Amino acid sequence: MEPFNVFDPAFRADPYPVYARYRALEPVHRGRPPTPGEQATNCWYLFRYPDVAAVLKDPRSGRSIAPALDAPPPPVPPEEREPFWDMYAHWTLALEPPAHTRQRTLLNRAFTARVVEALRPSIVARAGQLLDNLPPHDHFDIVADFAFPLTLSVIAELIGIPQRDLDQVKAWSLTIAAVLDYKRTWDIMAAGNQMTRDFTAYLSGIVAQRRARPASDLISRLLLAAEGDERLGEEELIALCVMLLFAGHETTVNLISAGALLLLDQPQQLALFRTRPELVDPAIDEFLRLHSPIQATTRIAYADVFIGGRLVRRGESVILLLGSANRDPAAFPNPDRLDIARRPNRHLAFGRGIHYCLGAPLAVAQGGIALRALFEICPNWQPAAAPMWSDNFGFRGLASLPVVCAR
Numbered sequence: 177m178e179p180f181n182v183f184d185p186a187f188r189a190d191p192y193p194v195y196a197r198y199r200a201l202e203p204v205h206r207g208r209p210p211t212p213g214e215q216a217t218n219c220w221y222l223f224r225y226p227d228v229a230a231v232l233k234d235p236r237s238g239r240s241i242a243p244a245l246d247a248p249p250p251p252v253p254p255e256e257r258e259p260f261w262d263m264y265a266h267w268t269l270a271l272e273p274p275a276h277t278r279q280r281t282l283l284n285r286a287f288t289a290r291v292v293e294a295l296r297p298s299i300v301a302r303a304g305q306l307l308d309n310l311p312p313h314d315h316f317d318i319v320a321d322f323a324f325p326l327t328l329s330v331i332a333e334l335i336g337i338p339q340r341d342l343d344q345v346k347a348w349s350l351t352i353a354a355v356l357d358y359k360r361t362w363d364i365m366a367a368g369n370q371m372t373r374d375f376t377a378y379l380s381g382i383v384a385q386r387r388a389r390p391a392s393d394l395i396s397r398l399l400l401a402a403e404g405d406e407r408l409g410e411e412e413l414i415a416l417c418v419m420l421l422f423a424g425h426e427t428t429v430n431l432i433s434a435g436a437l438l439l440l441d442q443p444q445q446l447a448l449f450r451t452r453p454e455l456v457d458p459a460i461d462e463f464l465r466l467h468s469p470i471q472a473t474t475r476i477a478y479a480d481v482f483i484g485g486r487l488v489r490r491g492e493s494v495i496l497l498l499g500s501a502n503r504d505p506a507a508f509p510n511p512d513r514l515d516i517a518r519r520p521n522r523h524l525a526f527g528r529g530i531h532y533c534l535g536a537p538l539a540v541a542q543g544g545i546a547l548r549a550l551f552e553i554c555p556n557w558q559p560a561a562a563p564m565w566s567d568n569f570g571f572r573g574l575a576s577l578p579v580v581c582a583r
């Protein structure tokens with residue numbers, strides 16, 4: 177088969193027919209060699225549900241390059257260090273046990289189900305405020321005017337970032353999404369490094385305030401939370417705030433807007449969603465399955481392994497196409513059909529294994545509250561223009577979804 181090309185605009189516009197072809201014809205696929213300036217593309221791509229699910233849980237692969245090397249890599253000279261990657265190295269997702277276990281335990285302790293439950297009233301209030309302030313004629317963009325400000329303000333409140341700084345924080349978050357996309361350029365990397373310096377300076381100020389006067393936010397809780405005598409270092413704490421801010425809203429925006437699009441397109445499913453509150457959580461799972469906000473994630477093989485009959489060698493990268501696995505007909509009957517009552521629905525949109533999404537309960541709660549509020553204020557939204565998908569591949573979502581309320 178021709179090499180799988182994540183840069184193809186047609187693929188980015190609609191990846192699902194492409195996934196279906198590879199699932200059927202070459203589900204374990206070796207990419208083409210990179211052209212100059214591109215990131216490595218000659219990694220493995222996995223398209224089928226069983227392969228993706230198995231690798232997510234397999235300790236013979238992981239997120240860090242170190243276990244795949246015979247000796248530690250030489251240290252990077254100071255002038256070549258990238259502030260963004262130095263910060264990223266502290267992110268939970270970049271770690272392997274035992275460092276991962278230690279950090280995840282600390283985060284779990286500061287990020288309990290009770291914390292998420294306690295946020296519900298403020299999510300409901302914020303969603304209501306945004307919808308009460310609809311622009312004239314109820315003509316608005318579900319992404320820019322609703323999902324983005326809602327999720328950003330919720331995660332900022334959780335972390336302890338003042339609401340007045342959200343415009344700046346939004347710009348930083350967009351830069352992170354660009355750096356983590358597969359189409360990163362040198363300019364984007366430079367912007368990512370500058371963002372890291374600015375965001376770190378900003379968060380240092382907030383951390384200093386919370387040290388002096390603890391509040392009820394996550395920064396204060398993380399400052400207090402300790403595993404034995406091991407507290408988080410300041411650099412690590414700041415990196416985790418940046419990670420949570422980014423992980424906590426970019427993906428949830430995409431869940432809300434994709435859910436809205438799916439319901440707009442299918443009035444019968446919308447009627448079920450509005451009249452049967454017990455279907456809200458299963459509906460969120462179905463939106464996540466059909467339009468997974470994280471379409472792909474990467475693992476590095478720590479040993480030679482056979483996947484789908486092909487030999488993947490130690491040190492090689494494997495791209496797990498969650499968005500393809502979630503539409504595999506072998507795992508989901510009628511995989512392209514929206515069925516908000518689908519049971520079982522063991523989608524992989526939140527991953528699986530040790531890196532399973534920390535924020536899954538918050539994302540599900542927010543998605544449900546947001547979409548209920550949206551269709552409560554107007555049961556009959558109509559598209560005001562064609563929806564536009566963003567050009568990102570790893571983090572896939574709508575860039576805009578303009579609607580008007582037909583009463």
Ligand code: HEM
Pocket residue numbers: 268269270280331419420423424425427428431464468469470473474524525526527528530531532533534535536538539
């Ligand atoms: C719809 C929304 C979300 C989706 C689809 C999503 C998806 C994912 C996925 C697929 C992973 C695992 C990646 C891998 O194994 O390579 C992950 C991990 C993670 N997510 Fe989420 N996420 C969402 C919302 C959130 C929220 C709201 C937060 C925090 C407030 C969050 C924080 C994290 C963190 C910290 C990890 C790393 C966990 C670890 O390495 O142990 N996510 N997420």
